[in-house]
Amino acid sequence: MRDVAIIGVGITKFGELWGKSLRDIFVESALRAIDNCGVKKIEAMYVGNFSGGLFVGQEHLGSLLADYLGYAPIPAIRVEAACAAGALALKQAFLDVASGFSDIVLAGGVEKMTDIDTGEATYGLAAAGDREYEAFQGVTFPGLYALIARRHMYEYGTTREQLAKVAVKNHKNGAKNPYAQFPFEVTIEQVLNSTVIADPLRLLDCSPISDGAASVVLCPAERAKEFTNKPVKIIGVGHATDTIALADRENITTSKATVEAGKQAYKMAGVRPEDIDVAEVHDCFTIAEICAMEDLGFVKKGEGGKAVEEGLTEIGGKIPINPSGGLKSKGHPVGATGIAQVVEVVTQLRGEAGERQVRNAKIGLTHNLGGSGGSVIVHILEAI
Secondary structure: OOOEEEEEEEEOOOEOOOOOOHHHHHHHHHHHHHHHHOOOOOOEEEEEOOOHHHHHOOOOHHHHHHHHHOOOOOOEEEEOEOEOHHHHHHHHHHHHHHOOOOOOEEEEEEEOOOOOOHHHHHHHHHHHOOOOOOHHHOOOHHHHHHHHHHHHHHHHOOOHHHHHHHHHHHHHHHOOOOOOOOOOOOOHHHHHHOOEEEOOEEHHHEOOOOEEEEEEEEEEHHHHHHOOOOOEEEEEEEEEEOOOOHHHOOOOOOOHHHHHHHHHHHHHHOOOHHHOOEEEOOOOEHHHHHHHHHHOOOOOOOOHHHHHHOOOOOOOOOOOEOOOOHHHHHOOOHHHHHHHHHHHHHHHHHOOOHHHOOOOOOEEEEEEEEOOOOEEEEEEEEEO
């Protein structure tokens, strides 16, 4: 297989983009990625999207978005893996280039989630879990992650304040991100006093419903310097699944898919968790970030809350996590999230993140999780 590099990145503002359609925001991000590297031709396109049919009544996104972008008749494929759809699009684009089948490929993700009410959105998002054995009983995703949080607190002594500090840290980072949906800081007291959603999780523990899109352009690493002075190579890819229902798992505080995808990516990249300089992990809820940093090997199991409390995950800490603000502050347009994580890590490895720049970042990791962990994809990137 050929080495593969990311040469262009593009992202839209995340938020309630009522004045723009799904196709509008995807094209905005794609054109920014294309302009970022100056390529003249895209040979193939992969688009991560979870809820096009459910939320805006639009399927067949490959054809639609290639047409609207002005690149038809190139092959364009929509892929789905719940909240990990964006990372799956990147994986498929990586394999296309690595195999030698294509040279210049665009991977994007898009979601338009705010044109329906909260009840409809909750119903649609429940399709990322076990519809018959979880959603049918009335268990929403906040409820599922509340179960994980309660068990983590019981087993490891994780505190309500430690969960709150995840939100505080990510909002502090997101306040420096011009693309963030909620670019403002919050206090521990504000998190603890926000509305209870599913005990112990409160409103400010939860990522929002968002519109947004993100895109990246890939090419063979040997050609990367033709298009940019700051290419970033994909050196590791991991992809794994777990039972879709929490009730079928041995331990709901550990995502076996995260552990396995991380192992695959580390092995392929030839690195260890301690070699990672910056990470974007899937913090759909504050407990999710704590579990992810443990399952990826950044800290021992049960020590995630303590690590946040001690500042190890701050931008200036031992392992900076979610300098973009994460899903919590930046927003969570489901299909776009995995690509947006990669856009942030590429920006960090290029040294272009401004106020939220992680010093001397050379190797970065992204962790994109689907549902409650039924699918997980990990990418490891290196500045070249």
